[in-house]
Amino acid sequence: MRSTLALPLTTGVFLLAVLAHLGFFDMERLTRGFRNLGIIGAELVPPDFAILPAVGAALWETVEMSFAGTLLGFLASLPLSICSTRRLFSSWTSGFARFIAAGIRTIPVLLWAIIFVILLGLGPLAGTFGIAAYTVGYLAKIYADLFEGTDPEIMEAVQSTGASKLQLVRFVILPEAANAVLAQVLFMLEYNIRASSVLGFVGAGGLGFVIQIYLQSLDYRRLATVLLLVLVIVLAMDAISAWARKRFLLSAQAS
Amino acid sequence: MTGNGGAPHALRADQVWFSYRNRDWVLRHVSLAIPAGKHTVIMGPSGTGKTTLLRVLAGILKPSAGSVSVLGQPTHELTARQLSSLVGYIPQQLGLVRNLSALDNVLMGALGRIGDAKAVFGLFPRQEIDKAQAALDMMGIAHKASQQVFHMSGGERQRVAIARTLLQHPRIVIADEFASDLDLALASEILARIRRAAERESITFIMSMHRIGLARQFGDEVLALRHGELAPGFIGNEILESRAEATL
Numbered sequence: 303m304r305s306t307l308a309l310p311l312t313t314g315v316f317l318l319a320v321l322a323h324l325g326f327f328d329m330e331r332l333t334r335g336f337r338n339l340g341i342i343g344a345e346l347v348p349p350d351f352a353i354l355p356a357v358g359a360a361l362w363e364t365v366e367m368s369f370a371g372t373l374l375g376f377l378a379s380l381p382l383s384i385c386s387t388r389r390l391f392s393s394w395t396s397g398f399a400r401f402i403a404a405g406i407r408t409i410p411v412l413l414w415a416i417i418f419v420i421l422l423g424l425g426p427l428a429g430t431f432g433i434a435a436y437t438v439g440y441l442a443k444i445y446a447d448l449f450e451g452t453d454p455e456i457m458e459a460v461q462s463t464g465a466s467k468l469q470l471v472r473f474v475i476l477p478e479a480a481n482a483v484l485a486q487v488l489f490m491l492e493y494n495i496r497a498s499s500v501l502g503f504v505g506a507g508g509l510g511f512v513i514q515i516y517l518q519s520l521d522y523r524r525l526a527t528v529l530l531l532v533l534v535i536v537l538a539m540d541a542i543s544a545w546a547r548k549r550f551l552l553s554a555q556a557s
Numbered sequence: 558m559t560g561n562g563g564a565p566h567a568l569r570a571d572q573v574w575f576s577y578r579n580r581d582w583v584l585r586h587v588s589l590a591i592p593a594g595k596h597t598v599i600m601g602p603s604g605t606g607k608t609t610l611l612r613v614l615a616g617i618l619k620p621s622a623g624s625v626s627v628l629g630q631p632t633h634e635l636t637a638r639q640l641s642s643l644v645g646y647i648p649q650q651l652g653l654v655r656n657l658s659a660l661d662n663v664l665m666g667a668l669g670r671i672g673d674a675k676a677v678f679g680l681f682p683r684q685e686i687d688k689a690q691a692a693l694d695m696m697g698i699a700h701k702a703s704q705q706v707f708h709m710s711g712g713e714r715q716r717v718a719i720a721r722t723l724l725q726h727p728r729i730v731i732a733d734e735f736a737s738d739l740d741l742a743l744a745s746e747i748l749a750r751i752r753r754a755a756e757r758e759s760i761t762f763i764m765s766m767h768r769i770g771l772a773r774q775f776g777d778e779v780l781a782l783r784h785g786e787l788a789p790g791f792i793g794n795e796i797l798e799s800r801a802e803a804t805l
Contacts, residue, residue: 458617459652459718463725464641464669469676473665477656 346526353524354531357512361531363426364508367501368494371430375437376487379403382438383445387475389457390449390467400446407439411497415506426507433494433501444486448479484550488543495539499532566629567593567729567761568614568644573623575606575613583609584785587623591729591778596755596762598776600769606785607765608649608733614763615646615731628728641669645722647732651714655707659698659717662706663689666724685724692720695754696747712743719751723758730755732764741770748775 325331385391385399409417415432422428452475460474476483502510509528516525568591575584583606591597601607612618614625616632625632627643635643645666653662667685668676675681681689693699696716706714715736722730736744748771755762766772772779781788 453650453652455648455650456652456654458612459646459648460654460665460668461637462615462617462641462644462646463666463721464638465665466668466673468673469668469671472677473657473661473668474654477654480656 342522345520345522348523349526349530350521350523351527353527357509357528357531360502360509360512361535364495364498364510365535367426367429367433367498367508368491371433371498372437372487372491372494374430374434376441376490378434378438379441379445382442383449384471384475386442386446387449389452389454390470390475396446399442403439403442403446405439406435407443409435409439411436412501412504415501416504419505424505424507429498429501429506429508432506433498436497437490437494441486441490445479445483448482448486449475452478485547488546492536492539492543495535496532566590567595567627568763569626570614570620571624571626573610573613573620573625575609575618575621582621582785584613584620587782587785587787589780589787591761591763593628593728593761594759595777596752596764596775597778597780598772599763599765599780599782600767600772601765601782603767605782607782609785610782611646611731611733611763611765615644616640617646638669641725641727643728645725645727645730647718647722647730647735649733649737651718653706653714653717653721656705658703658705659693659709659713659720660686660689660702662717663692663720663724666692666721669725689720689724692723693717695723696720696750711738712747715739715747716750719747719754723754723760726758727760729761729763732762734766735764736771737766737768741768744768744771745774751775 321327382399382403386396386403388396390396391399411432414435415429418428418431418435422431456474456478457470460470465473499509500513502508502512503514505511509532513525513528516522516528568589570587570589573584573587574582576582587610599607599610609618613620616625616627616635619633627635627640630643632640654665661679664681664685667681667689671681671685690699690702693702693716696719698713698716698720701709701713706717709717722732736747739747751762752775754760762775764775766775
């Protein structure tokens, strides 16, 4: 009995200590926060749709950055993830490729955008490269794990036909993982739409610059319009993803 | 060891031992000689080492001790491509790529003869495509060439796997628990087709299976494996006649 209660009790005490340290029991501060939430919420409505023509260009730029960055990152992640596959390459090669992917992944997308603004100057080009870099790190890891999970029987059967490593990638690994590869790249595209809407904070183009201006000038009605636009784009992306999954992925009801 | 009256053996194993973990033997002093052009069935209870034996014979696993030779050449001296021109291997789950069509799967049998650049772009020579279609035709599923394997039945998948191996032009085909998931009539029909194809192409077949009736239909010779050892008392067709069902 003592031992069964010890773990939940210890966890509970630890959780309470952490929450207290983070200020969760500062009631005066929390009450003030809720009051401010009400004020800001009231100031967000009604959204000011008069700015739609003005923010249209920034919105389009965000969509362009997301598509181009995701596509570039996807293409670059494929060779890196293939080299990371231990079943195809030595532990040295796969370890080195995984180290590079982990290094790229360590840097958040906003920091990548800053790095490319320094390298390439202000504008959407820096944002596109920032998104591409983050996408490479993320997809290379996911794809490498996917490729490693390829059914060893299929690998053996095709290997026994005399297939080379490249042929195994082309005829076994990529077709077997095709569903998950497509699903992940669609998820990444949706993620990048949201991520790229804040890259303008650091001068990397897109809606972020507009959001920053409306935030700094406390113009919450216009900010609400921009956030609604992002929501519309994310919902549109959801619909496109659903269509692509239905169109290209295998149904689960085959014999 | 099976005798063959001095004729060349397609495949020979001498004192083969194998373990996945240190000294935990899955195969023990297995010696056998498969005559060229004959069809050999390996039988035995589950977990007795049949799959491991077939993988060792196919050159996929290296024996811990002993040697395997194909048409007189030790498998460890052959490159993967040389081995693929001699031995075709069909695993228990067939090893087909589900997202690709039957024809694409069959064409994989020609990969050992195709350069990387052409294969990566799917540029198979016309001659190979014709041969792949002929192999599907021989298996009675030419009309399913463009269908994704994912949407095919179990029997159709078995035929695709055989067609892929035939396109490889091997001298020996090793198949693990082939047709074991099919109903008896369908399995019997497929095995009859394989026999005809094997006789036409002078291929030696080695299969593991657990159905006595099918073994009787397909095998010229039957080997029994128990606890990783060939059971000498049960080698030969007499296994089909009497004690096999009771023993295995």
